[in-house]
Amino acid sequence: MTLKKGDHVRVLHLDPPGHHRTPSFVRGREGIVEALAGRMPDAEMMAYGRRGVDQPVWRVRFRQAELWPDYEGEAGDAVIVDLYEHWLEPLR
Amino acid sequence: MQRIHDVGGLPGGPIDQAAHDYAPWEKKVDAIMRLLIGAKVFTLDEMRRAIEELGPGAYEQLSYYERWIQAAGNLLLEKGVATPMEIGKAMDAARARHAGTGP
Amino acid sequence: MNQDHAHSHDAEHEHHHPHPRQPDVEDAPLSWHMALTEAVADLMVAKGLCTTADIHRTLEVIDAASPAAGARLVARAWLDPVFRELMLADVNRAASDLGIDAGAIPIRAVENRPDLHNVIVCTLCSCYPRFLLGGSPDWYKSKAYRSRMVREPRAVLREFGVDLPADVRVDVHDSTAELRYMVIPNRPVGTEGWSEERLAETVTRDAMIGTGLARCV
Numbered sequence: 419m420t421l422k423k424g425d426h427v428r429v430l431h432l433d434p435p436g437h438h439r440t441p442s443f444v445r446g447r448e449g450i451v452e453a454l455a456g457r458m459p460d461a462e463m464m465a466y467g468r469r470g471v472d473q474p475v476w477r478v479r480f481r482q483a484e485l486w487p488d489y490e491g492e493a494g495d496a497v498i499v500d501l502y503e504h505w506l507e508p509l510r
Numbered sequence: 511m512q513r514i515h516d517v518g519g520l521p522g523g524p525i526d527q528a529a530h531d532y533a534p535w536e537k538k539v540d541a542i543m544r545l546l547i548g549a550k551v552f553t554l555d556e557m558r559r560a561i562e563e564l565g566p567g568a569y570e571q572l573s574y575y576e577r578w579i580q581a582a583g584n585l586l587l588e589k590g591v592a593t594p595m596e597i598g599k600a601m602d603a604a605r606a607r608h609a610g611t612g613p
Numbered sequence: 614m615n616q617d618h619a620h621s622h623d624a625e626h627e628h629h630h631p632h633p634r635q636p637d638v639e640d641a642p643l644s645w646h647m648a649l650t651e652a653v654a655d656l657m658v659a660k661g662l663c664t665t666a667d668i669h670r671t672l673e674v675i676d677a678a679s680p681a682a683g684a685r686l687v688a689r690a691w692l693d694p695v696f697r698e699l700m701l702a703d704v705n706r707a708a709s710d711l712g713i714d715a716g717a718i719p720i721r722a723v724e725n726r727p728d729l730h731n732v733i734v735c736t737l738c739s740c741y742p743r744f745l746l747g748g749s750p751d752w753y754k755s756k757a758y759r760s761r762m763v764r765e766p767r768a769v770l771r772e773f774g775v776d777l778p779a780d781v782r783v784d785v786h787d788s789t790a791e792l793r794y795m796v797i798p799n800r801p802v803g804t805e806g807w808s809e810e811r812l813a814e815t816v817t818r819d820a821m822i823g824t825g826l827a828r829c830v
Contacts, residue, residue, distance in 0.1 A: 437562060497784075
């Protein structure tokens with residue numbers, strides 16, 4: 419496990435084939451690690467009948483303004499997404 | 511390529527808040543899914559993948575539980591649990607039973 | 614309604630009482646997908662993957678699941694700070710302490726505050742804490758809800774009758790992995806001294822999704 423709470427991260431901007439659980443709207447976006455959601459079976463492997471290796475999954479907080487430059491709500495508004503660690507790149 | 515199930519942030523119209531009561535067959539699909547996953551015939555992740563593989567048309571033309579059972583049927587074939595012939599004949603038997611002409 | 618209720622019905626189902634006929638539905642021919650559903654169920658039994666009784670029992674569990682279970686947890690959390698801490702740490706265990714089966718998939722509770730509103734969505738499919746909230750409403754599975762909630766939550770919440778002031782932040786939780794979420798709404802004002810049962814009645818399904826607020830009834 420290479421990340422910890424409070425880390426700034428960027429979601430990899432990849433578009434692979436197959437099944438994965440990283441929504442398009444957060445790819446390439448920056449967020450802050452809020453908490454460990456757990457170590458979970460790797461959905462990308464499980465979807466094809468393979469067990470794979472369990473992965474840390476992090477709750478990552480994205481400011482709405484980071485996701486949508488034209489966001490019309492308040493500055494503190496956020497989306498929190500559970501993301502597999504291998505999709506996250508630490509910043510700084 | 512943003513795929514059909516990955517809709518976060520896309521433009522969307524008004525949300526229809528009307529509820530429908532699930533039909534008995536829809537609940538049966540639900541029960542089937544739980545039991546197949548419980549029996550480790552396939553995983554929830556495989557089920558999601560199978561639904562995604564139904565393609566864009568399925569999201570536009572099929573109802574929620576129609577997608578589920580179609581994906582489950584495909585997984586039974588993929589896993590070698592049943593053959594197309596077995597499923598086809600069992601469907602025919604179900605139709606006959608329903609119409610009151612079966613055994 | 615909890616699992617105990619479901620189990621009491623399981624016993625009846627040993628006798629296989631038939632479900633009531635619905636003439637309008639059952640007199641129409643089976644659609645392709647309905648026939649496939651029957652076929653898959655029959656093949657599962659024929660191949661020994663489950664029994665007919667397993668199917669009946671599972672249907673009973675599905676029917677028994679209702680937002681009343683989640684509401685009971687919320688009401689208890691409002692009254693009992695120790696239980697609240699437990700619920701925030703581990704919903705499934707907190708539920709189990711009340712004799713409620715929250716299922717195998719872990720559920721996490723997110724708590725509203727006077728300055729924070731939480732709301733749940735699943736943008737990739739339709740993940741939902743069904744053991745505690747019952748079956749999900751159609752709109753929760755709709756493309757319109759799933760696409761818009763992460764982008765314009767305040768507008769969507771207004772459509773649901775929740776008009777948040779500017780000084781209340783909105784956290785939208787997208788359940789993308791093997792966690793399900795439920796909201797602990799704010800306790801309505803004017804409910805001091807209320808019993809757990811009475812408090813639970815203020816906690817609607819939508820209040821636990823975040824598209825509603827707990828309200829005095």
